[in-house]
Amino acid sequence: MGIGYVWIMDWLFNMKVSSRPMVVHLIYCLFLLYPVAGDYITVYNDGPTTIDTPITFKVFNTYSTIAPRFEYRFKFPDFPDKDTSIISTADNVRHSVTFRSPNVSTNKQLYLVEVDVWYRFMWTPVYSIGTVVSTFQLSDSLLGTINYEQAIPKESIARNFVSTESQVNMTAKIHDPSDFFASANITYKWIINGSPEEEYFDQTILSNFTKPQPNNITVIVFASLNTSSNEVLMQKNGSFDIVLTSRDPIHNLTADGHTNVELFRDESLQLTMKIDGGSPPFWYCWQILDIPDNDTLLIPYCTSTNESFFIITRYFDAKGKKNLITKVSNDVSSFTKNMTILIYEIEHRAQLSFILIPVCSIILAVLIIIAGIAIHMRQRKELSIEVADFDFQSYDEMIERTFFERIRDNFTQSLKFSIFRSCSGQTIEYDDFVDKNDSDEVAPNEPNISECNLRFSGDLNDSGVSTDIRT
Incomplete structure (x- = not known):
């Protein structure tokens, strides 16, 4: 082409000027073809x-x-x-x-x-x-693939995963784009996890994989046909293999038994999400939307885990209504859960128990103190009217008593004193029974004492006078 191009240009240079337009047009066409x-x-x-x-x-x-x-x-x-x-x-x-x-x-x-x-x-x-x-x-052998179908996401099928909870429909497909084997006699022999499936000799087989594990599937294909030219019998065979990994699907996703969440402003959400069923690993994402605008408050958080639970943590600094969207998936299934989050303004309301218990305790303490003061004043008043009592401590007083037992005894003694006190209500003096002008050797006349009992610290003699007084 290069030599021809030089020859044409030389010819154009030496030709007549009147003939050049036609040649230029021809050269233009040649350039379009190049x-x-x-x-x-x-x-x-x-x-x-x-x-x-x-x-x-x-x-x-x-x-x-x-x-x-x-x-x-x-x-x-x-x-x-x-x-x-x-x-x-x-x-x-x-x-x-x-x-x-x-x-x-x-x-x-x-x-x-x-x-x-x-x-x-x-x-x-x-x-x-x-x-x-x-x-x-x-x-030299037959070529083909094993295609399978199941009601799981297409992404899972593309990665050779199957679910343990439904049947798998597997089909042996010979690679024959020209339909050369359309009229051939073809037989199939299926082998699953090393065990021949004797009852299946068809192109399609239904099988259940109930355990989460890799499953080796092999199908041996035999094809025989007569060629159209000289009726020579042609026989071909081959084996197709595939490994299908079975996984348990996810059944449910729960949030500590809650359907909705209520919080106060400036509180942090800590929600434990539990995955029911499913084979790990799990992939989960969650995000929070503002209701009713559905504006994204947080970029979706996504990660993976081998555990059957995960924790969602989020701090809220303003009241409002939010929508929590959580999605969890594994190799063969996915599950999405929506929850409403209500954030209220902070209200300082103490519980009844936090008020009632301290108040009752204070009232009881005040009553005990008042009772103690009353008993103490009563004892002091009794000490002021009693005659000398040299028996400072009786046997009963030596017995160890609790605080409440002492209060009970003092209350009982005070009650007895009020009942059996002197009828005249006056204090009895020894000088009232002895004439000051009489000699000490002369015994005083026995005083006219009321039959009412007088409380003295000592014992009374036959005349009704305390021995301590006579002494």
């Missing part, structure tokens, strides 16, 4: 493919031209007999090839294909737009 930067070619295939079955190559060409006509040249370095060229005006083409067993090495799986795309003008390849090299895979 590939520009950014054009590219890509090649795809629908492999890996089983030997003796078709594999299809797809070529995409982004080169733009006002007069499209291309030549797609396929080259197979390992299979020269399969080289071919396809002429088309389309910017993409499909080419199917079948590689037979005798020509394919069983020790090799990856092979090369080279696609060279040419621009054709006037039914002649003018220049190469580009060349691309790609690989494809061939296998």
Whole structure:
């Protein structure tokens, strides 16, 4: 193209001036046909493919031209007999090839294909737009996968997790994009965790995985069919494997038995969330929204744990109504819980017990003090009217008594004194019984004493006078 371009420019320089416009227009068209930067070619295939079955190559060409006509040249370095060229005006083409067993090495799986795309003008390849090299895979055995379905999140299925609480529907799928085995006789043999499932020989199997564990599933596939050319029986077999990890789903999420939370302003929320069921690890997120605007008060907090509980802590410095949204999930399930948080203004209201107990204690103490003072004054008054009593301590007083026993005894004595006191209410003096003018040897006349008992500290003699007084 470079040599032709120099020749055209030299010819344009030496030609007549009147003929130059037509040539310039021709050169302009050639520049439109020349590939520009950014054009590219890509090649795809629908492999890996089983030997003796078709594999299809797809070529995409982004080169733009006002007069499209291309030549797609396929080259197979390992299979020269399969080289071919396809002429088309389309910017993409499909080419199917079948590689037979005798020509394919069983020790090799990856092979090369080279696609060279040419621009054709006037039914002649003018220049190469580009060349691309790609690989494809061939296998002597059947190729395929085990697909499964279950009522769990799609993200879990994509990561090969299953739930222990429902059946898993598994299907063996042969990789056959050309439907080559559509009319073949195919049988299946399932093996789960090393144990053959003898009763299942279908393409689909239902199974329960009741324990949280990795589960190894294998299916052996046999296919046999007659080729359409010479009615030769073809037999292929292969095994597909998958590991499905079973997990217990989450049943519930509780918050210390609460459905709503009530707090006072300037209090901190400490809420223990308990996860019911489920296999760890767990992922949980929580956030608090302002009601009714649903404005986010806090960026969602998310983390993981292997425990079946977690604690939510949050400080509130203003009253209001909030919405707490908590979501917990594991590999096969998720659970969301909404709670209302009510924050009230602080009210200082003491409980009745904190008032009643101190008041009753104070009243009882005052009553005890008053009773003690009254008893003390009563004793002092009694001491002022009693005659000399040299018996300072009786036997009963020597007995150890409690404080309340002493109060009881003193109260009893005071009551007796009030009942059996002198009828005249006057104090009896010894001088009233003896005439001061009489001699000491003359015994005084026996006084006229009332029959009322007089309380003296000493014993009375036959005359009713205390022996202590006579002495």
